[in-house]
Amino acid sequence: MALCAINAHTEAALADDDWKVLDSAEYAFEEKEFGEALRLADKARSIHVAKYEKAKAILSKSVMPSEVKKAGDDLIDVYKALTKRSDTTATAVLDGIYLTRDPFFFGNSLSRLLAWLTERREYPEADILTGKVYEAEGEFSVAINFFKKAWDKRSYLDIPDDRYTIAYHLADIAELQGEFGSQEENLLLVLLDDEVYGAPGKESTTLQAMVRSIKTDPTMTKFFMLYRHDRLVALKAYQDLAQCYERDGRIDRAYPVAVLATCASMTALAKTLQTEDFQYTYSTFEDLVRQSASRRKVVQWAADNNVWDSFLLLSSIMWKSGDYEQATGLWNCLASYCPDATAARKASGELVSRKR
16 A cells, blocks of 8 residues: 555554455455445545545644755655654655655655645545446446546556456446447557557557458468567457457457457467466467467466457458458367367357358
């Protein structure tokens, strides 16, 4: 957390840690004790607010003496002045903040740090959990409000990647409600900082090159050999967007994200295989699938992360785009070597249906 237990004087007022209470709320949610989860989330939020209000009050009071005021707005000089006065309460507050954000995060400005403490009262993690509870109970409009609030305050997340969790929940609710435009909009939030993707209809030059390599090489050898994309966190967004576009008949939009889903899946699959077999080196996609099938942990990981869906999805979209050889080759590989029985059956079924 940004602030640990400040010192003996403030610990009494903050007997419970906000993150510990929120962890209990998460457990209650997992146990489907939704009322208790909401109660604990509210408690965590209150503790969080009190923590930062207390921190700001301590600092605001400690910088009032004339010898500290002489340091002006310079945080480093203020810290030196507080240390000289043996104000361990105030320096402990600053030390707690500096665990995650150094003085230069605030432009070395005391006034900016104090303003940040006011904003830091927001607790987006508690809003995410509250949104999850209401989503589970089917109260979608309330859930959306909490997720949107959390998204607006995402810069205060202790784990920045939790912003993807928010976007995914908003997209899933939109899909359930049949609001596919909103689903697309929220999935694209996951890809805001994905330079390899770019934007719908304005894909990056790298992604355009990926697509060309597939279309000009029926074996897809060049594509699988040359391209990697280490972004597993975006896999669901790639897959869901591809399905969304495919459902709407926008194959030109579906193709690039399906390519990224496949590239990300293959990259992660190869890395996971290497953790189980340090001697493994990539040679061909067929070999990757066969080698993966021989490792139980890799098979389980692939199932848990839905990686085989990426290859099935790309095959379907390639076929609809007229890349018949590429699609047939990928289906053949999956039907013959994929360790996931469901995926292998789907690939076999596609091959049979195309021969009719």
